[in-house]
């Protein structure tokens with residue numbers, strides 16, 4: 001298939017309509033849900049990067065600007081870059097009212113259009129999971145180039161070392177049991193990493209590790225570009241904020257519940273009941289909105305979605 005040949009084709013096809021773009025970025029089926037999940041991710045990013053009003057911030061793989069829309073008002077400049085012009089088109093529209101934003105289309109795994117040492121901070125959420133490890137590394141190397149010495153970079157990858165992360169990986173492995181060997185290498189297929197692998201990659205690319213969190217299906221890492229900055233102070237601050245940067249145990253439990261539904265281990269309605277009690281945490285209303293949208297697009301298989 002043409003769409004499987006390169007990242008640009010793949011993601012442009014996914015984002016050929018605005019609704020398709022929303023679903024492709026994080027499964028959000030509408031603006032309201034994308035705002036909820038965007039705010040959650042933006043809180044993690046803001047704390048991880050210790051964002052300041054004077055910061056110039058880069059987002060790699062910004063998609064529809066789900067996170068950027070929340071981050072831009074807090075910083076001096078927000079730049080979103082992406083391989084997909086269709087994604088950038090939606091992001092431009094969503095962030096049209098924010099004058100301190102810029103958009104850069106990428107053409108390969110390189111930040112070549114961006115100048116050396118031109119950003120204070122950068123982040124990349126749910127993007128490296130969709131590319132070959134070599135491209136992941138090339139981006140890390142280039143990220144070290146575009147960040148100022150001492151600049152911070154926050155990103156995540158799927159975590160095969162967590163129990164629930166492995167359960168998610170098993171879904172991919174199972175596809176490989178029966179897939180036609182000639183067709184199975186979808187360029188953007190989900191890839192899984194381990195905390196150790198992330199540490200090796202960061203080190204080789206020129207970053208010191210500030211914080212790594214791996215008690216969820218995600219490895220979340222903060223690196224500091226070598227050559228400047230106070231690593232000891234950065235580490236201390238990140239440790240203080242770690243619980244609010246991390247995906248919480250409740251997030252992991254809800255994601256596990258979702259895997260139960262997807263694998264047929266429980267009924268969609270059972271998960272809906274789990275999502276009734278807002279008192280358990282902010283993740284409940286966020287997952288409820290997200291899950292409701294997912295149910296609506298799966299009504300053929302799951303039956304009518306609740307009102």
Ligand SMILES: C[S@@+](CC[C@H](N)C(=O)[O-])C[C@H]1O[C@@H](n2cnc3c(N)ncnc32)[C@H](O)[C@@H]1O
Pocket residue numbers: 007011024025026060061062063064065066067081082083084087106108109124125126127130131135
């Ligand atoms: C799952 S979406 C996540 C979007 C956004 N980070 C968010 O969390 O809302 C992945 C995004 O990465 C972009 N992307 C995928 N492969 C890429 C690559 N090799 N280089 C740059 N961007 C890429 C896609 O176009 C898409 O917008």
